[in-house]
Amino acid sequence: xxxxxxxxxxxxxxxxxxxxxxxxxxxxxxxxxxxxxxxxxxxxxxxxxxxxxxxxxxxxxxxxxxxxxxxxxxxxxxxxxxxxxxxxxxxxxxxxxxxxxxxxxxxxxxxxxxxxxxxxxxxxxxxxxxxxxxxxxxxxxxxxxxxxxxx
Amino acid sequence: xxxxxxxxxxxxxxxxxxxxxxxxxxxxxxxxxxxxxxxxxxxxxxxxxxxxxxxxxxxxxxxxxxxx
Numbered sequence: 211x212x213x214x215x216x217x218x219x220x221x222x223x224x225x226x227x228x229x230x231x232x233x234x235x236x237x238x239x240x241x242x243x244x245x246x247x248x249x250x251x252x253x254x255x256x257x258x259x260x261x262x263x264x265x266x267x268x269x270x271x272x273x274x275x276x277x278x279x280x281x282x283x284x285x286x287x288x289x290x291x292x293x294x295x296x297x298x299x300x301x302x303x304x305x306x307x308x309x310x311x312x313x314x315x316x317x318x319x320x321x322x323x324x325x326x327x328x329x330x331x332x333x334x335x336x337x338x339x340x341x342x343x344x345x346x347x348x349x350x351x352x353x354x355x356x357x358x359x360x361x
Numbered sequence: 362x363x364x365x366x367x368x369x370x371x372x373x374x375x376x377x378x379x380x381x382x383x384x385x386x387x388x389x390x391x392x393x394x395x396x397x398x399x400x401x402x403x404x405x406x407x408x409x410x411x412x413x414x415x416x417x418x419x420x421x422x423x424x425x426x427x428x429x
Contacts, residue, residue, distance in 0.1 A: 211422075213422075213423050218386075221424075228397070230393050
């Protein structure tokens with residue numbers, strides 16, 4: 211007998227399929243986008259701003275890809291000579307990929323998160339982001355779909 | 362039991378080779394979600410009788426939620 215120690219959590223973090231009642235749920239790992247810009251702790255804000263033009267979020271990760279901070283528009287507009295570490299919002303709230311869209315939206319509303327939420331593994335490795343607008347729109351679309359369809 | 366930190370690809374390989382997947386979480390949790398193809402034998406019910414469902418000739422891969 212072999213023990214798959216990482217278990218369900220690791221399976222879902224790898225975006226693998228599931229069976230059971232939860233196939234009818236929308237998990238944020240199903241819909242999060244993975245193309246969010248990242249930067250290191252030591253990168254100057256001016257360089258990050260040039261590299262992430264058009265984004266209002268940049269995720270600060272360490273050398274192992276673990277999320278350590280977040281830059282939103284205010285931080286991206288900070289002194290261009292400052293490093294990400296100096297201006298970042300440390301320890302941002304993150305969500306696991308098997309959180310449902312409803313649970314995410316409730317948390318975003320409760321914490322007044324208007325922009326992006328981060329999806330990470332339990333260890334904090336970045337998997338993707340989901341914007342509140344996208345979450346609201348996806349859920350509204352799903353709830354508007356006729357029962358019994360998979361659209 | 363051999364505790365091993367398998368990767369997802371190693372788990373898939375074992376399943377392709379005929380391994381049986383056993384979810385030892387509770388029935389409610391299993392009904393909500395589980396890995397494809399898994400059978401449920403809750404840990405508290407795991408004994409010789411419940412394990413008799415398993416094919417002794419094939420590897421058995423047991424899982425729960427995570428490292429915790």
